[in-house]
């Protein structure tokens with residue numbers, strides 16, 4: 001295990017402990033999430049959507065996402081992987097789904113390095129098909145955990161399109177800049193290279209496949225959230241990832257935990 005992985009794991013278990021110790025408090029914080037976001041009740045509600053889901057073959061989904069990356073980039077290519085097979089299997093509303101209307105989400109919002117576009121693409125489909133804000137929240141949360149704490153990219157194309165690549169890295173965050181930067185550093189390549197494009201294409205395949213697997217389980221009534229909703233908000237007292245030292249070094253500021261709006 002690399003030092004970084006160890007740090008991530010230790011960081012996580014430390015936070016697990018904190019959450020474990022303050023379980024009652026953490027639970028209360030979640031229950032009164034509505035107050036946190038300025039809304040009185042935060043109950044989940046159903047969403048009317050004409051977009052239906054049918055079980056997909058994750059391998060096919062991954063392959064499509066991989067192949068379309070080089071033209072459509074991260075967000076729209078994940079959409080391609082999921083939506084193209086749904087157009088065939090389900091049809092209906094999917095037939096007119098404008099995949100490229102979301103291309104702007106590439107590079108963490110038009111190249112601003114914020115949320116990795118693969119997650120935006122996946123989240124759009126999850127939100128459209130699950131018809132319930134709570135399930136969509138749980139699934140996107142699980143997806144962010146998958147993205148942040150796995151060595152990626154795992155997907156290995158049968159036919160490589162752009163370049164051979166050597167490394168897999170743990171992003172520790174769903175933030176595009178840090179995720180891709182960490183991989184570039186390991187691989188020793190620049191951003192505008194075939195290698196980096198290849199990495200993001202394979203990563204897009206991984207995220208599209210994981211999404212298909214979760215939705216397949218859900219449509220069978222077998223999806224169970226793996227992670228606590230709003231884990232980071234509760235653990236850190238601020239919208240965040242568990243990578244504080246990436247930016248703050250060893251002097252991580254402590255948030256002012258007043259929570260005036262939280263019912264205790």
Ligand code: HEC
Nearest residue numbers: 236238240241242243244245246247248252253254255256
């Ligand atoms: C991507 C970089 C980045 C990461 C990761 C990050 N922060 Fe920050 N954070 C900042 C920046 C930049 C500021 C603004 C600081 C300033 O302007 O002085 C800030 C501000 C804050 C503040 C408010 C300022 C203060 O002194 O009270 C808190 C609290 C904070 N961060 C806590 C955290 C915690 C806890 C984590 C990990 C869960 C974290 N941050 C992760 C970049 C980051």
